[in-house]
Amino acid sequence: MSRLVIPIGPQHPILKEPISLKVEVEGENITHVDLQIGFVHRGIEKLVESLNWVQAVPLIERICGICSHVHTTTYCQGVEQLAGIEVPKRALYLRTLMCELERIHSHLLWLGIVGRNIGQEAMFMYAWRDRELVMDVMEAFSGGRVSHQANTIGGVRFDPSPAETAAAQKLLAELESKVVALRNIVEHSESFISRTAGMGVMNRDDIRRYGLLGPVARASGVDFDLRRDRPYSVYPELDFKVIVRREGDVWARAMVRVEETMQSIAICHHIINKLPGGAVSVKAPRRVPVGEVISRTEAPRGEVVYYIRSEGGEHPARVKVRTPTLPTLASFPELLQGVSIADMTVIISGADLCIACADR
Amino acid sequence: MHTLITHLGIPPEAVGTIPPGISSIQLPAEALPDAAQYLLNIDQSAYLSAIIVQEWEMNFELIYLFTGNEDLCLRINLSMETPLIQSICRLTPAASFYEREAQEMFGIHFIGLDNPANLLLPENEHNHPMRQSHPEKEA
Numbered sequence: 001m002s003r004l005v006i007p008i009g010p011q012h013p014i015l016k017e018p019i020s021l022k023v024e025v026e027g028e029n030i031t032h033v034d035l036q037i038g039f040v041h042r043g044i045e046k047l048v049e050s051l052n053w054v055q056a057v058p059l060i061e062r063i064c065g066i067c068s069h070v071h072t073t074t075y076c077q078g079v080e081q082l083a084g085i086e087v088p089k090r091a092l093y094l095r096t097l098m099c100e101l102e103r104i105h106s107h108l109l110w111l112g113i114v115g116r117n118i119g120q121e122a123m124f125m126y127a128w129r130d131r132e133l134v135m136d137v138m139e140a141f142s143g144g145r146v147s148h149q150a151n152t153i154g155g156v157r158f159d160p161s162p163a164e165t166a167a168a169q170k171l172l173a174e175l176e177s178k179v180v181a182l183r184n185i186v187e188h189s190e191s192f193i194s195r196t197a198g199m200g201v202m203n204r205d206d207i208r209r210y211g212l213l214g215p216v217a218r219a220s221g222v223d224f225d226l227r228r229d230r231p232y233s234v235y236p237e238l239d240f241k242v243i244v245r246r247e248g249d250v251w252a253r254a255m256v257r258v259e260e261t262m263q264s265i266a267i268c269h270h271i272i273n274k275l276p277g278g279a280v281s282v283k284a285p286r287r288v289p290v291g292e293v294i295s296r297t298e299a300p301r302g303e304v305v306y307y308i309r310s311e312g313g314e315h316p317a318r319v320k321v322r323t324p325t326l327p328t329l330a331s332f333p334e335l336l337q338g339v340s341i342a343d344m345t346v347i348i349s350g351a352d353l354c355i356a357c358a359d360r
Numbered sequence: 361m362h363t364l365i366t367h368l369g370i371p372p373e374a375v376g377t378i379p380p381g382i383s384s385i386q387l388p389a390e391a392l393p394d395a396a397q398y399l400l401n402i403d404q405s406a407y408l409s410a411i412i413v414q415e416w417e418m419n420f421e422l423i424y425l426f427t428g429n430e431d432l433c434l435r436i437n438l439s440m441e442t443p444l445i446q447s448i449c450r451l452t453p454a455a456s457f458y459e460r461e462a463q464e465m466f467g468i469h470f471i472g473l474d475n476p477a478n479l480l481l482p483e484n485e486h487n488h489p490m491r492q493s494h495p496e497k498e499a
Contacts, residue, residue, distance in 0.1 A: 038480035046490055081379055211407040211427075211454035224405075230431075293379045294425065294433075305425065307412045322410035322458075330457040359480060 003031065006341070010039045014117055014345045017355035019329070028340050033333045041359040045319055052314045053079055053288055054153055063321065064357045065146050066106050069098045070299040071357075072151035075319070077232065078295030078308040079153050083288045088279045091155035092234045097271045098138065098150050099297070100264040104175070105134045106300035107215075107257040107264075110352045111182060114254060117349040118195040123185060130178040137168045155281025165272045176265050183258040186251075196251040200335055200347035203248055210331040213324040214302020215260065216351060218244050219252035226298040233297075237274075240267050250350030257352075286314050301325060301352055323357035364432075367398055376435075382425070384433040389445045395434055396424065396448045403428040408448075411458035413466045415492050420466060424448075438468065447472040465490035 004025050010018035018039035024032040044063055048056045060075045061068045073095055080087055108131035115123025135145050142148035142158050150156050160168070186192055207217045217224060225242040227235045243259040245252040288310040295306040302324030309318040328351050335351075336344055365375065365385065374386035387395055400406055406428030414421050420443050424434040438445060447470035449456040459470045460479040467488040470476075478485060488494065 038478070038482075041480040043489060046494075208405070208407045209453050211409060211452070222405075291379065294382055295380075303409070303427075305410050307410070307414075307423065309414065318414045320410070320412045320414070322412075326457050327454055330453060334453075 002026075008344075014348060015355075016113060017353070019353070019355055021332075023336070023341065023344070025341055028342070030336050030339050030341060030344065033336045035329060035332055037329060037355065038359055040356050044360045045321060048316055048319045050315065052286070053316065054284065056316060056319070057152060058147070058149065060319075060321075061147050061149065061151075063323075063360055064354055066109060066354055067102055067299045067301070067304075067357065068146060069102045069148050069150055070297055070304055071321070073099055073233075074295045074297045074304050074306045075308070076151045076153050077297065078293045078306050079284075079288060079316075081293050081295065082291050082308060082310055083153070083285055085154050085282060085284060087155055088282060089234070089276045090159075090278045091280045093271050093275050094141075094156045094158065094160070094280060095151060096233050096235065096238075097268055097275075098141065098148060098156075100267045100271070101134055101138050101141075103264045103300045104261050104268075105131055105138065106352075107261045108134070108179075108182075110257060110349075111186075111254065114196075114250070114346070114349050115192075117345045118192070120192065120195075123182075123192070126178075127182060130175060130182065133171050133175040133178070137171050140164060140168065152281060152284070154284040155279070157281070159280045165275065169269060169272055172265050172268055176262070179258065179261050179265065183255075183262065186254045186258050192254075193251055195346060196254060196350065197247070197249055199250040199343055200339070200350055201248045202331070202335065206331065206334075210334075211327045212302070212331060213327065214299070215253055215256045216328060217302065218242065219256045220248035221246040226296055226303050230296060234271075238267055238270055240270075250346055253350050253352070287312060288316075299324060301328075301354055301357070321360055323354070323360070325354045325358040328353060329358055363402060364395060364398055368395055378423075378433055382431045382433055384423070384435050386435045386437075389436050389438060392424070392434065392436060393446050393448055393451065396426075396451050399426050399428070399432065399434075400452060403430070405429055408452050408454040408458070411455065411462055413462045413468060413490070415466065415490075420468060422462070422468070443468045445470060447474070449474050464488065467491065 006023045008021040009015050010020045020036040022034040061072045063071045108127050112124040112127035139145050142150045202220050204221050207220045223244045240263050243256045290312040292309040297304050305322040307320040311317040376384045378384050406426050409425040409427040412423040420438045422436045426432045459473050462468045464478045464481050
């Protein structure tokens with residue numbers, strides 16, 4: 001049977017961000033995949049070294065347009081540890097609230113994209129319509145839909161009034177009923193299940209070999225969530241359940257994400273209900289003492305790792321960013337091996353790639 | 361970690377901590393494959409989380425972060441003149457992308473790397489932009 005190489009990307013309807021796949025097929029089946037990334041590499045790790053500690057925050061926010069807040073959270077948390085800054089409790093609660101709102105918006109965005117890529121245009125429309133509710137909450141809090149500028153070293157830059165948090169809770173309650181409807185589609189819709197069940201199956205060994213993280217790992221039976229297993233910020237004070245499934249396919253990844261969305265909505269209510277009073281930030285010093293730190297948080301796609309080193313000056317000496325999409329991309333050549341070309345779309349979108357994060 | 365220290369005969373002064381409490385072990389470059397293999401074998405949940413590269417005045421430093429039941433960093437110094445180390449991508453394919461990035465950004469050479477092509481930079485770019493000596497530093 002003749003072999004054919006199909007170039008997919010860097011610009012292609014199935015990709016929401018640019019990567020290039022050279023897919024070699026024999027008949028309908030994929031025999032080899034060459035992957036190229038770096039089309040949105042901006043050299044942010046290098047640029048950060050020429051900025052001072054506070055100037056770096058808005059640049060780091062621009063690593064990603066979906067999980068921008070979690071990047072600044074991880075960075076600020078690391079710098080605060082290095083500088084020995086005691087962040088006010090209210091600031092930590094508000095920071096965590098934005099992280100969970102971001103997880104809701106990221107998971108709903110992903111669900112819409114998967115729906116579109118499997119031919120369920122209605123799911124795309126509903127998921128993105130419902131996502132607007134959480135975008136409205138984030139915008140009301142921070143003033144921004146994509147770049148929130150909510151974090152600063154020493155706390156947060158927004159302080160919602162009781163009326164604003166009550167309005168947010170009303171919107172979140174409305175969103176909850178809509179997410180229940182979406183979960184029912186994912187769980188019971190024959191057309192959704194038939195297109196996603198058994199697709200892109202990864203077992204626990206695959207997950208471990210490639211160091212895969214977040215919902216992809218939890219959909220393959222890996223019971224690990226940094227929020228619970230390496231607790232940071234105020235997560236030890238919050239009640240939530242880590243969602244784990246064992247099927248390891250795209251359907252399980254969808255189930256994990258919709259269940260996590262429900263959990264995140266509950267966490268947001270919990271945070272707002274116990275939101276302490278007081279200041280939302282403390283003044284940060286211009287210079288950070290000599291030292292190093294590894295700061296980690298659970299982003300919507302899994303663990304984000306920041307290594308930050310200070311030489312005692314006004315600038316970071318090194319900021320290394322490891323995002324969860326990078327190991328996911330590394331697994332693609334093996335994951336797509338032997339798969340029908342028609343299923344490739346489902347598997348790629350099922351992984352929930354964030355290329356801007358991976359490229360930095 | 362204690363079994364790894366015994367297994368490799370690591371002196372106490374080579375053991376440290378990276379805040380917020382991740383244990384670290386300083387290793388010679390040639391001990392890396394054995395240490396990585398041992399770590400992945402004794403802890404069935406352990407995986408390679410990241411390879412962090414940084415440049416000091418006289419040397420490069422590689423930090424291999426393993427996450428598992430107990431998180432651990434393996435710290436390795438490489439000379440500026442011959443930054444050469446064995447690849448561990450055959451032990452864990454997770455290392456492949458991290459090593460490729462370290463290679464193009466800092467010019468670290470990984471022996472046995474499965475795909476030595478650039479990961480993030482254009483294919484003909486070989487000037488290691490993350491090095492302190494790179495002219496774009498002041499830009």
